[in-house]
Amino acid sequence: MLYHIRMDVKLPPDLDPDVRADLLAREKEYSQKQQREGRWPHLWRVAGEYANISVVDVADHDELHEVLSGLPLFAYMDIEVTPLAVHPNKIAG
Template sequence: MLYHIRMDVNLPPDLDPEERADLLAREKEYSQKLQREGKWPHLWRIAGEYANVSVVDLADHDELHSVLSGLPLFPYMNIEVTPLAVHPNKING
């Protein structure tokens, strides 16, 4: 199943710099693993914001929840999920 996801990150300004660096390193490792597995085929930064839009390809809503809640930055995110369906005008191939 394909999902369009918007993630807005809101890290506390007083977060310890070492904790912040560790959090960001773990986030990068986790998201790149999912990209290599083909589960996160699109990841785009929103210019001028600490936010991204993504398209993920996962088995079901349960896997989606597991992937999102596994993000190290999850406690600091506002997330909007939109399930996607094939458009009838899409050219196949």
């Protein structure tokens, strides 16, 4: 199943710099692992914002929740999920 996801990151401004650096390093490692394993085929930065737009390809809602809640920054994100379906006018391929 494909999902369109918008994630807005809201880190506390007073977050310890070492904690922040660790979170960001773990976030990068985790998200790249999901990409390599094919669950996260699209990841786009929203220009001018600490946010991204992603397309995630997982088996079901439960797997989606597992992937998203596994993000090290999950506690600092506002996440909006939209399930996607194939459009009838789409050219195959």
